[in-house]
Amino acid sequence: MAARAVAIIAALAVAGLILGPVAAVLARAGDMPVPGPADWQALRFTLTQAILSAGASVALAVPTARALARRRFPGRGLLITLLGAPFILPTIVAVLGLLAVFGNKGLLNLALGGLGVPPMSIYGLHGVVLAHVFFNLPLATRMILQGWLAIPSERLRLAASLGLSPVQVFRALELPMLQRITPQAFVVIFVICLSSFAVALTLGGGPRSTTLELAIYQSLRFDFDIARAAMLALVQLAIALTAGSVALWLGRAPGFGVGLDRDLPRWEDGALTRVLLDTLWIVAATLFLLTPLAMVVWNGIGAVLTLPAQVWQAALHSLGVALASTLLCMIWATALANRMGEWLALAGIALSPLVLGIGLFLLVRPFANPFDLALVVTALINALVSLPFAVRILRPESEAIRTDHIRLAQALGLSPGVWVTRVFLPRLRRPLGFAAGLTAALSMGDLGVIALFADPDHATLPLQIYRLMGAYRMDQAAGAAVLLLGLSLGLFWLFDRGGRADAAT
Amino acid sequence: MLQLDHVQSDSDGFRLSADLTLPDTGRIAVIGPSGAGKSTLLDLIAGFRAPSAGRIRLNGQDITSLPPARRPVSILFQDNNLFPHLSVGSNLMLALRPRGGRTRPEDHSRIENALHAVGLDQMGNRRPATLSGGQQSRAALARVLIQARPVLLLDEPFSALGPALRAEMLGVVQDVSGKIGGLTIMVTHDPHGARKFADQTVLVADGVAHTPQDTESLFTDPPPALRAYLG
Numbered sequence: 001m002a003a004r005a006v007a008i009i010a011a012l013a014v015a016g017l018i019l020g021p022v023a024a025v026l027a028r029a030g031d032m033p034v035p036g037p038a039d040w041q042a043l044r045f046t047l048t049q050a051i052l053s054a055g056a057s058v059a060l061a062v063p064t065a066r067a068l069a070r071r072r073f074p075g076r077g078l079l080i081t082l083l084g085a086p087f088i089l090p091t092i093v094a095v096l097g098l099l100a101v102f103g104n105k106g107l108l109n110l111a112l113g114g115l116g117v118p119p120m121s122i123y124g125l126h127g128v129v130l131a132h133v134f135f136n137l138p139l140a141t142r143m144i145l146q147g148w149l150a151i152p153s154e155r156l157r158l159a160a161s162l163g164l165s166p167v168q169v170f171r172a173l174e175l176p177m178l179q180r181i182t183p184q185a186f187v188v189i190f191v192i193c194l195s196s197f198a199v200a201l202t203l204g205g206g207p208r209s210t211t212l213e214l215a216i217y218q219s220l221r222f223d224f225d226i227a228r229a230a231m232l233a234l235v236q237l238a239i240a241l242t243a244g245s246v247a248l249w250l251g252r253a254p255g256f257g258v259g260l261d262r263d264l265p266r267w268e269d270g271a272l273t274r275v276l277l278d279t280l281w282i283v284a285a286t287l288f289l290l291t292p293l294a295m296v297v298w299n300g301i302g303a304v305l306t307l308p309a310q311v312w313q314a315a316l317h318s319l320g321v322a323l324a325s326t327l328l329c330m331i332w333a334t335a336l337a338n339r340m341g342e343w344l345a346l347a348g349i350a351l352s353p354l355v356l357g358i359g360l361f362l363l364v365r366p367f368a369n370p371f372d373l374a375l376v377v378t379a380l381i382n383a384l385v386s387l388p389f390a391v392r393i394l395r396p397e398s399e400a401i402r403t404d405h406i407r408l409a410q411a412l413g414l415s416p417g418v419w420v421t422r423v424f425l426p427r428l429r430r431p432l433g434f435a436a437g438l439t440a441a442l443s444m445g446d447l448g449v450i451a452l453f454a455d456p457d458h459a460t461l462p463l464q465i466y467r468l469m470g471a472y473r474m475d476q477a478a479g480a481a482v483l484l485l486g487l488s489l490g491l492f493w494l495f496d497r498g499g500r501a502d503a504a505t
Numbered sequence: 506m507l508q509l510d511h512v513q514s515d516s517d518g519f520r521l522s523a524d525l526t527l528p529d530t531g532r533i534a535v536i537g538p539s540g541a542g543k544s545t546l547l548d549l550i551a552g553f554r555a556p557s558a559g560r561i562r563l564n565g566q567d568i569t570s571l572p573p574a575r576r577p578v579s580i581l582f583q584d585n586n587l588f589p590h591l592s593v594g595s596n597l598m599l600a601l602r603p604r605g606g607r608t609r610p611e612d613h614s615r616i617e618n619a620l621h622a623v624g625l626d627q628m629g630n631r632r633p634a635t636l637s638g639g640q641q642s643r644a645a646l647a648r649v650l651i652q653a654r655p656v657l658l659l660d661e662p663f664s665a666l667g668p669a670l671r672a673e674m675l676g677v678v679q680d681v682s683g684k685i686g687g688l689t690i691m692v693t694h695d696p697h698g699a700r701k702f703a704d705q706t707v708l709v710a711d712g713v714a715h716t717p718q719d720t721e722s723l724f725t726d727p728p729p730a731l732r733a734y735l736g
């Protein structure tokens with residue numbers, strides 16, 4: 001009974017935090033302007049970059065996943081684990097890394113310049129797509145790899161005993177799997193890219209490469225045109241909900257890194273050309289993913305200790321925001337680790353953080369200066385954004401604990417308090433640690449709502465890095481990026497480790 | 506006296522009827538084919554399942570609508586009798602103080618006594634996973650000894666153990682149930698165990714829990730349903 005009451009209170013809080021801001025946006029519908037040419041352009045750009053990003057990610061992921069599924073080599077497990085890392089990688093860190101490789105003074109242009117080719121600019125549509133592929137290629141690879149490894153080995157054995165050629169195996173077994181998985185992967189990535197803000201903020205910009213989210217930010221931040229921001233938020237809401245529903249309809253969102261290492265028995269693929277081709281793909285994908293990160297660390301590691309006080313101040317803010325949103329998200333997720341919670345949390349993710357931010361801005365404004373509440377609002381929205389992942393991680397274990405132990409608890413007559421503190425939470429510790437690590441890292445690296453609200457006194461570390469980039473203090477930005485990377489990964493490691501340590505099964 | 510008064514339980518088209526009376530001390534076996542409703546019978550007595558008709562009384566008190574913890578009943582399940590992340594001692598402490606609160610010095614001596622009674626001296630700090638199957642069963646029996654409820658139910662708790670160990674455990678159960686001094690009801694698959702353990706036996710077959718009969722005479726002259734089961 002008590003657990004039910006807690007779940008209902010938590011659900012109402014989440015629903016209120018989703019619906020309240022949306023209602024606040026809708027309430028402004030009366031004085032919204034009709035979308036102008038710039039707004040249509042933003043909508044077009046949003047859709048174009050999302051389609052290109054999703055398409056490129058999936059197209060490149062298919063051969064990468066195929067190579068990873070077929071080859072065994074030292075470090076393969078580590079590489080597959082690393083494919084999960086972009087999820088907790090702060091966007092701004094990745095952008096700095098991509099700039100170091102593909103930027104005007106990056107490695108690529110240095111090399112091209114040596115050959116006498118004129119430098120390429122990373123800013124604009126292709127830069128945005130490049131960054132999105134960097135983030136989503138690993139996700140798509142993991143989804144498709146899972147599909148590959150899920151092909152029953154009996155089928156492969158049958159194919160081998162029939163003596164099917166590689167082409168025939170592809171048509172009989174692999175193509176049907178790809179036809180099922182790739183549309184799912186495409187739509188999931190499409191939805192993610194629709195509400196891309198930090199990438200567009202740093203690599204897009206300009207009237208020709210502005211996403212809706214970026215336009216929302218600009219109209220509020222530069223023009224203080226709340227009516228236009230609300231109108232854009234409404235458009236964003238409509239396309240996000242549509243795309244989100246399609247994603248749900250096509251299948252469940254991707255899971256997390258378990259069970260990717262089952263051995264796939266093979267009776268083919270000895271041909272040298274295929275081995276070479278697979279090796280090439282794996283090496284190229286690894287270089288593409290790791291070089292930017294290595295460059296960030298290389299450029300920034302020396303500057304960490306000489307960072308100015310504002311950066312450390314911002315780091316403290318970020319730590320506070322991350323810890324607060326982690327605590328809040330874990331309380332919510334533990335209470336909502338059920339079917340209802342999963343739907344509710346998904347509704348939260350379909351909405352863009354900026355839309356929620358605008359809504360909260362409108363709600364808070366009559367009572368307080370929204371800019372003073374920047375960090376609070378950021379922590380709140382970060383908790384909400386991580387909730388779907390946290391719920392998905394906690395739910396299976398939470399339900400298993402009930403199935404396995406509720407009868408004993410009832411037979412003993414454990415009080416709800418004793419059940420939660422002595423049995424439920426200790427048993428849930430491992431997934432709770434993992435979920436808390438993800439939430440903390442996501443919140444630590446978030447550059448979204450904070451950009452909307454913050455004044456110089458309330459910056460988080462990612463925002464501070466963005467400002468340093470804007471001021472062309474690239475050395476300091478790189479140093480701060482190393483700090484941010486360390487803090488994000490460190491928080492993840494600490495929480496995840498805390499959940500595992502001494503956790504008896 | 507445990508009375509099942511025209512009790513019926515329905516679920517998914519399966520019906521178990523029980524109209525019988527059991528003494529308030531002694532050991533009773535429940536035997537019958539798989540799926541006949543043996544566990545259902547125990548669930549009804551323990552309160553994990555509500556009857557669709559009839560009343561359950563213990564010494565005249567109607568316990569039909571009491572939740573499991575408020576019934577004067579303790580139960581050993583087939584598995585999950587101990588919380589795996591807690592030491593044996595902590596498991597016993599939870600049985601002693603299920604609503605939390607401060608532990609008293611005498612709690613510890615009660616736990617030590619219970620461990621001693623089942624032959625697990627000095628094992629209080631061990632986690633269940635570090636114990637052998639037999640030791641885990643003993644720890645679970647220490648748990649019901651601590652609960653000391655007038656009715657002790659055992660739902661095939663030793664079916665995973667080998668024959669020798671199972672016989673040994675039946676000895677420990679006899680010990681424990683003698684110490685508690687109430688009624689012990691044990692579901693079993695094993696005719697030898699039933700004959701050795703129980704004075705009386707309830708046969709559950711074809712959706713009916715029959716009136717308890719003298720174990721020896723039941724097995725020497727089994728009714729058709731039991732004969733079919735024994736093969």
